[in-house]
Amino acid sequence: MSETTSQLSSQFKRGIAKLKKDVKLESAGRIEEVGDGIAIVSGLSDVMYNELLKFPQKTIGVALNLNPDTTGVVILGKSRHLKQGDIVRGTGRLLNVPVGENFTGRIIDPLGRPLDGQSKPEAKEFYPSERIAPGVITREPVNTPLQTGIKAIDSIIPIGRGQRELIIGDRSTGKSSVAITTIINQKDTNVVSIYVIIGQKASFVSRLASIFDHFGVLDKTIIVAATASSSPALQYLAPYAGCALGEYFAYNGKDALIVYDDLSKHAWAYRELSLLLRRPSGREAYPGDIFYLHARLLERAVKLNKKNGGGSLTALPIIETQAGDISAYIPTNVISITDGQIYLEPDLFNAGVRPAINVGTSVSRVGSSAQIKAMKQVAGKLRLEIAQYRELAAFAQFSSDLDPQTQSQLERGVRITEILKQGWDEPTPVENQVVIIWAATNGYLDNIKQEDIKNWETKFLDFLEISHPDILPTIKKEKIISDKLEKQLQQTVDTFNSINISMMVEKQEEE
Amino acid sequence: MPQAVSDLKKLGQRFLQFIQTKKPEDFGLIVRVESVIPLTKDQQSKLIKILSQKLKTKVTIENQVNKAIIGGIRIKYQDKLIDVSIKTKLDRLEESLLNE
Numbered sequence: 001m002s003e004t005t006s007q008l009s010s011q012f013k014r015g016i017a018k019l020k021k022d023v024k025l026e027s028a029g030r031i032e033e034v035g036d037g038i039a040i041v042s043g044l045s046d047v048m049y050n051e052l053l054k055f056p057q058k059t060i061g062v063a064l065n066l067n068p069d070t071t072g073v074v075i076l077g078k079s080r081h082l083k084q085g086d087i088v089r090g091t092g093r094l095l096n097v098p099v100g101e102n103f104t105g106r107i108i109d110p111l112g113r114p115l116d117g118q119s120k121p122e123a124k125e126f127y128p129s130e131r132i133a134p135g136v137i138t139r140e141p142v143n144t145p146l147q148t149g150i151k152a153i154d155s156i157i158p159i160g161r162g163q164r165e166l167i168i169g170d171r172s173t174g175k176s177s178v179a180i181t182t183i184i185n186q187k188d189t190n191v192v193s194i195y196v197i198i199g200q201k202a203s204f205v206s207r208l209a210s211i212f213d214h215f216g217v218l219d220k221t222i223i224v225a226a227t228a229s230s231s232p233a234l235q236y237l238a239p240y241a242g243c244a245l246g247e248y249f250a251y252n253g254k255d256a257l258i259v260y261d262d263l264s265k266h267a268w269a270y271r272e273l274s275l276l277l278r279r280p281s282g283r284e285a286y287p288g289d290i291f292y293l294h295a296r297l298l299e300r301a302v303k304l305n306k307k308n309g310g311g312s313l314t315a316l317p318i319i320e321t322q323a324g325d326i327s328a329y330i331p332t333n334v335i336s337i338t339d340g341q342i343y344l345e346p347d348l349f350n351a352g353v354r355p356a357i358n359v360g361t362s363v364s365r366v367g368s369s370a371q372i373k374a375m376k377q378v379a380g381k382l383r384l385e386i387a388q389y390r391e392l393a394a395f396a397q398f399s400s401d402l403d404p405q406t407q408s409q410l411e412r413g414v415r416i417t418e419i420l421k422q423g424w425d426e427p428t429p430v431e432n433q434v435v436i437i438w439a440a441t442n443g444y445l446d447n448i449k450q451e452d453i454k455n456w457e458t459k460f461l462d463f464l465e466i467s468h469p470d471i472l473p474t475i476k477k478e479k480i481i482s483d484k485l486e487k488q489l490q491q492t493v494d495t496f497n498s499i500n501i502s503m504m505v506e507k508q509e510e511e
Numbered sequence: 512m513p514q515a516v517s518d519l520k521k522l523g524q525r526f527l528q529f530i531q532t533k534k535p536e537d538f539g540l541i542v543r544v545e546s547v548i549p550l551t552k553d554q555q556s557k558l559i560k561i562l563s564q565k566l567k568t569k570v571t572i573e574n575q576v577n578k579a580i581i582g583g584i585r586i587k588y589q590d591k592l593i594d595v596s597i598k599t600k601l602d603r604l605e606e607s608l609l610n611e
Contacts, residue, residue: 011608012604012608018607019603023593023595025591026593027590027591028591058602
């Protein structure tokens with residue numbers, strides 16, 4: 001007991017000693033108007049754009065509008081106690097956020113304050129919330145895959161480290177689930193994940209944390225949360241704060257993944273701020289710099305070259321559309337900024353295709369450079385099969401009598417659609433994906449009953465592991481399907497299918 | 512009515528004459544000093560002496576009583592602030608103790 005008291009008193013002494021030297025000339029202003037989380041401040045003649053300002057009672061704000069006589073300031077946090085005439089101090093520093101390894105496994109707000117009831121995480125460094133994206137010289141093309149564990153994405157719309165891939169779709173089509181699966185799949189990789197929550201329910205934050213904890217990825221994930229009850233200023237700041245955290249890992253040679261969930265609400269928060277700051281409004285009442293708002297954020301996703309540490313920051317922004325309207329203002333903006341989009345459709349979702357990815361409209365502009373060789377070998381054929389199936393399926397609706405070839409093509413298409421289905425909580429390792437897709441595109445599933453496909457997949461993988469325990473590790477290691485390996489696979493599938501007659505379509509047996 | 516107008520005109524002329532005889536320096540800098548109890552004449556003249564030396568202009572002090580600062584003084588001029596009040600010191604102490 002006495003020890004703690006003496007510790008406390010020495011802490012006090014140190015604190016007081018520090019204060020004595022602390023007499024200096026400060027830049028100060030005066031609140032002229034305050035309300036709605038915005039303050040108009042006079043004075044502060046040498047204030048900088050984005051400068052951190054101090055209000056009474058430890059409240060802080062950011063200067064966003066610099067006018068000749070006044071400064072428009074957004075207040076971060078509570079503003080009820082502020083009144084006209086209060087002193088506002090300039091700090092001479094730009095707004096910065098604490099970063100470091102200690103933030104992993106934590107839930108924080110955009111200013112680095114803990115939201116999980118634990119002690120304040122210790123900051124390694126402070127990074128500016130707004131930073132110019134790395135230049136051309138320091139970057140290199142995206143060349144390493146970021147495995148999402150989702151078959152439809154890793155095979156058809158691959159994502160590379162340092163890429164920006166948009167997840168877009170209506171409400172409750174599984175947008176967040178795609179991001180969550182991807183983070184869960186990073187369990188055995190060295191990727192640090194950051195999940196930025198903007199304007200979502202607070203219950204979603206705690207659910208997210210418990211999901212990550214359950215799958216054992218919480219200790220390499222940071223949740224930055226500005227929920228619907230946070231002020232628009234904090235919601236506006238959240239993605240930049242999350243990005244600064246990601247940059248800390250990327251600039252230190254590590255790989256980071258950041259999810260912005262979602263940028264539509266970020267745009268709304270910024271619109272609210274801009275209207276309150278009386279900035280002129282444009283289309284859909286968004287301010288003129290709404291494009292730059294997202295462009296400068298997403299441009300900070302990077303794949304650094306070897307000389308600069310080789311780190312990467314992959315961004316998965318999420319956009320919620322209204323009734324499937326991807327030609328609205330914010331969706332078109334973000335689509336044009338990102339390197340491709342994953343388009344989720346309610347119709348598919350309701351038809352039981354989950355993840356409800358529309359493989360026709362989804363693209364990845366990085367393409368197959370973000371895939372391992374083995375996946376490239378099987379994905380080309382998969383893409384072709386799906387394209388043919390979609391064309392035939394549309395046509396087949398009108399005719400009842402189909403020739404056997406069309407019939408078989410349709411059957412295969414159905415099976416391919418079936419293997420691309422998977423639960424959000426079951427990410428598939430890439431070597432397993434390769435084998436399953438190889439089997440489906442080479443017709444080994446054509447005789448399996450549609451309702452047994454899922455069953456076949458799990459049982460076959462188990463069988464493969466027991467009969468040829470070396471195949472999957474070889475694919476993982478060598479990243480290629482050699483001729484020898486393909487022969488082995490063929491034999492295994494044939495054996496497996498001959499054992500499991502019950503899964504076969506009965507018609508086949510009669511013939 | 513015309514009488515009032517000509518009076519106003521005269522007033523304006525007087526004001527202009529007054530302004531022209533004075534240089535900006537003569538007005539000095541108005542410095543607001545907040546304290547818990549009113550500053551004495553002696554304290555004020557001391558402050559004026561120090562401040563006019565530091566700022567290299569003539570200084571006029573305007574004393575305001577502000578109980579909220581607990582002790583010490585707070586000097587404000589233009590948009591500058593020298594804050595040596597007890598209130599601010601306590602706030603800083605709290606901040607530094609919380610951050611440790």
